[in-house]
Amino acid sequence: MESGTITVMALIKAKEGMEDIVKQELLSLVEHTRKESGCLSYDLHQSTEITSYFMFYETWVNNEALDKHMAMPYIQRLIEKSTEIFADPIQVTLWRKES
Numbered sequence: 709m710e711s712g713t714i715t716v717m718a719l720i721k722a723k724e725g726m727e728d729i730v731k732q733e734l735l736s737l738v739e740h741t742r743k744e745s746g747c748l749s750y751d752l753h754q755s756t757e758i759t760s761y762f763m764f765y766e767t768w769v770n771n772e773a774l775d776k777h778m779a780m781p782y783i784q785r786l787i788e789k790s791t792e793i794f795a796d797p798i799q800v801t802l803w804r805k806e807s
Contacts, residue, residue, distance in 0.1 A: 712770065712804065713748065713767055713768065713769060713770065713804075713805060714767070714768050714770065714774055714802055714804065715765070715766065715767050715768075715802070715803040715804070715805065716764065716765075716766040716768065716774065716800060716801070716802055717763060717765055717766075717800070717801050717803065718763065718764040718766070718798055718799070718800045719761065719762075719799040720734065720761070720762040720763070720764075720798050720799075721760055721761055721762075721794060721796045722760040722762065722793060722795060723794065724760065724795070726760075726793045727759055727760050729793055730760075730793050730794070731754065731762065733786060733789065733793065734752050734762055734764070734786075735752060736782070737752075737782055737783070737786065738750060738751075738752055740780070740782050741766075741777065741780075741782075744773070744776070744777055745773070746768050746769045746770065746772070746773020746774070746776060746777070747768060747769075747773065747777065748767040748768060748769060749766060749767040750764065750766045751764070751765045752764055774802075
């Protein structure tokens with residue numbers, strides 16, 4: 709992939725009845741992640757219509773910074789828990805700004 713900033717949209721669906729637990733788990737990532745050197749922005753959103761849906765909107769200085777983020781222990785812990793608390797696998801798309 710090309711160098712330069714990369715934007716990530718990660719869509720997460722909580723299992724029924726697990727919305728509050730998922731929200732707390734996801735919020736716990738925000739402070740740690742924002743301190744990572746390659747993180748430009750890292751924002752958690754919750755759907756106003758379907759409260760079991762969450763989205764991270766992230767911007768990274770480059771793919772290397774994103775790869776380092778994905779290897780962080782707190783991200784790996786969440787991935788290990790994901791089948792217990794998420795209804796579906798996380799849907800991740802990568803974006804490059806065109807203008």
